[in-house]
Structure formats: C-alpha cells, structure tokens
Amino acid sequence: MIQHIVNISGGKDSTACYLLALQRGVPFRAVMADTGNEHPVTIEYAERLAERTGGPQVEIYRADFSERMAKKRAYIAAHWPAKGVPQAVVDRAIAVLQPTGIPFLDLCLWKGRFPSRRAQFCTEFLKSEPIGKQVIDPARRAGPVVQWLGVRRAESLARRNAPMWQTVRTPGLHAMRFYRPLINWSAENVFGYAAAHGLDPNPLYLQGMGRVGCFPCINASKGEIRAIALRFPEAIDRIAEWEAICAESSKRGCGTFFAADVTPEGAALAKQISRIEDREARNAASATTQWPTARQVADWARTDRGGRQFNLLDAAFAEDEALSCSSQYGLCE
Numbered sequence: 418m419i420q421h422i423v424n425i426s427g428g429k430d431s432t433a434c435y436l437l438a439l440q441r442g443v444p445f446r447a448v449m450a451d452t453g454n455e456h457p458v459t460i461e462y463a464e465r466l467a468e469r470t471g472g473p474q475v476e477i478y479r480a481d482f483s484e485r486m487a488k489k490r491a492y493i494a495a496h497w498p499a500k501g502v503p504q505a506v507v508d509r510a511i512a513v514l515q516p517t518g519i520p521f522l523d524l525c526l527w528k529g530r531f532p533s534r535r536a537q538f539c540t541e542f543l544k545s546e547p548i549g550k551q552v553i554d555p556a557r558r559a560g561p562v563v564q565w566l567g568v569r570r571a572e573s574l575a576r577r578n579a580p581m582w583q584t585v586r587t588p589g590l591h592a593m594r595f596y597r598p599l600i601n602w603s604a605e606n607v608f609g610y611a612a613a614h615g616l617d618p619n620p621l622y623l624q625g626m627g628r629v630g631c632f633p634c635i636n637a638s639k640g641e642i643r644a645i646a647l648r649f650p651e652a653i654d655r656i657a658e659w660e661a662i663c664a665e666s667s668k669r670g671c672g673t674f675f676a677a678d679v680t681p682e683g684a685a686l687a688k689q690i691s692r693i694e695d696r697e698a699r700n701a702a703s704a705t706t707q708w709p710t711a712r713q714v715a716d717w718a719r720t721d722r723g724g725r726q727f728n729l730l731d732a733a734f735a736e737d738e739a740l741s742c743s744s745q746y747g748l749c750e
C-alpha cells in the first residue's frame with residue numbers, strides 16, 4: 418500500500434498541502450523537522466494543525482549530532498596541536514563542543530562554522546537527513562512512499578522548473594515519488610485555500626514575515642532581517658549568542674551567521690580579499706577579517722539603502738510599526 422507523507426514547515430505552503438491531503442481523503446502522516454531555529458509560534462502552529470483541522474498529528478523530529486561531536490572532539494585533541502593550534506584554543510574548542518540539544522547550534526559547532534548560501538548544509542543536515550533517516554527510509558522499507566511537498570514554481574527562480582512528480586529509486590528500498598500538488602499555485606491561492614477551510618495562517622505572516630522557516634534564515638532578505646530586528650530582537654540576541662559560542666569552537670575564533678557580504682561594508686571587504694591572488698594569503702586575510710556580526714547586520718537592516726545612514730524615521734515609528742500589519746502577502750487588504 419502506498420504511504421503518503423506530507424512535509425510540514427509551519428508555513429503557508431506546507432499547510433495548504435496538509436489541507437489538500439485531508440480533502441482528498443488519503444490516509445497520510447505529517448512530519449516536520451524542528452531545526453531549533455524556528456520561532457516557537459511556528460512549532461506551536463504545526464503542533465495544533467491536527468486539533469484545528471481534524472487531520473493527523475504532525476510528528477516532529479530533530480537531528481542529533483552527539484556522536485559526530487564526540488568524534489570531532491577526539492579529532493581536535495589528536496590533530497589540532499600537531500597543526501600548530503595553541504593548546505588553549507584546543508582546550509576551549511573541546512570544552513564548548515558539547516551537545517546543546519539545539520540542532521542548529523550543534524550542527525554549527527560540529528562543522529566549526531555557520532552554513533552559507535554556497536555551503537547550505539543546514540537544509541541537508543537539519544531537515545532532509547533527520548526526516549530521511551527517521552521517517553522516509555523506514556517507510557520505504559515497508560512499501561512505496563509518496564512525499565508531498567509544498568513547493569510552488571512562482572516562489573523563486575530556482576523552483577521555476579520544478580516538476581509536479583519525480584520518482585526516486587534506491588537499491589534495497591521501495592520507490593519514492595515526490596509530489597508537488599501546489600506547483601502552479603500562487604501565494605494568494607495558498608492563503609485563500611486555507612481561509613476557505615477556516616484555517617488562519619501562521620501568525621508570523623501577520624507580523625511582516627515573508628517566510629516562517631528558520632527565524633532568521635541564513636538567506637533572509639534585508640527586509641526580513643529588519644522586521645525580525647524590530648519586532649523580535651530576542652531572535653537576533655539568540656543568534657549573537659550562537660555566534661559567540663561557535664567562535665569558541667572554531668580554530669580561527671570567528672563565525673558569523675549571515676553572509677559575509679550581506680552588508681555594504683562586508684561586500685567591500687569580500688571584494689578586496691577576492692583580489693588577493695595567492696590562495697593562502699587570501700585565506701589568511703579572510704580569517705583575520707572582522708565580518709559583520711548578527712547585531713551589525715541587524716543594525717544595517719534598519720538603515721536606508723546605502724546602509725550608512727541610520728533610519729531615524731524607522732527608529733521613531735518602530736513602536737507603532739510593531740503593532741501594525743505589514744504582511745508581504747496583503748493579508749489584511
């Protein structure tokens with residue numbers, strides 16, 4: 418018998434997928450990966466989908482990096498001193514490389530860095546792998562699987578050619594098909610569909626968030642970072658804390674959450690360093706450069722376009738704005 422599994426993120430698209438599966442009457446499981454970097458409202462929204470709709474309870478899974486971190490501690494103890502890393506740095510890294518139970522932070526501690534646009538390992542290790550190992554593979558051992566994904570072509574250029582159906586075959590496992598039933602839907606269709614079922618969207622959309630995955634996502638736009646910095650400054654404080662912890666576990670003593678070139682200053686530094694021809698000198702320059710921290714990026718996000726002039730109007734109206742609706746989907750229009 419085919420097993421239907423709906424992937425939930427707590428966002429509008431996966432919620433519409435869940436409702437669609439419910440409406441079609443197929444028995445299904447709903448699964449979500451908690452990265453430890455979602456807003457609690459998003460987790461609660463997913464957890465309450467069942468009672469709000471009469472559908473299945475969303476099963477929440479988390480990645481566990483304990484074993485990998487233990488191996489890394491052993492590696493650091495055995496190899497860093499031989500590479501000339503001062504013993505104090507070695508001891509500090511081993512001391513801080515202990516599982517915190519927060520998958521996102523543990524992943525960054527294990528990797529010794531934050532993910533980036535070019536090395537977006539967060540999606541693989543925090544979402545695909547835990548759901549794959551804990552749900553999909555066991556299900557595929559029992560029979561064929563259809564994974565429902567809330568992906569729309571209109572979402573991004575990268576998804577403009579995404580197929581509705583895709584088959585994956587793996588030796589020793591039953592076939593799996595990805596199913597993207599919303600592939601041709603617009604954001605309006607998605608919100609409208611949920612509204613027609615009497616289901617309110619994740620409340621974060623009503624507070625100016627364009628997406629409600631990681632909070633923030635490493636790829637967050639200036640507007641999203643700005644909205645988070647204004648309305649949820651504690652989220653920026655948490656990332657700043659993670660940056661400090663990760664710096665302790667890194668050989669170079671540095672680590673920033675957002676892309677190095679996200680601010681104009683960071684972009685200028687990145688350009689300057691990219692001009693250094695010798696690879697080792699380039700790496701050394703990059704390692705000693707003070708890249709923009711989460712707090713600096715949040716400050717920049719609250720400025721006007723050039724990023725140098727602090728937006729006094731923003732500051733003056735921040736309190737008002739925090740109470741008003743600036744949903745990017747026009748939900749109150």
Ligand code: SF4
Nearest residue numbers: 539540630631634635
């Ligand atoms: S939402 Fe962003 S930060 Fe979170 S796993 Fe996906 S790409 Fe990484």
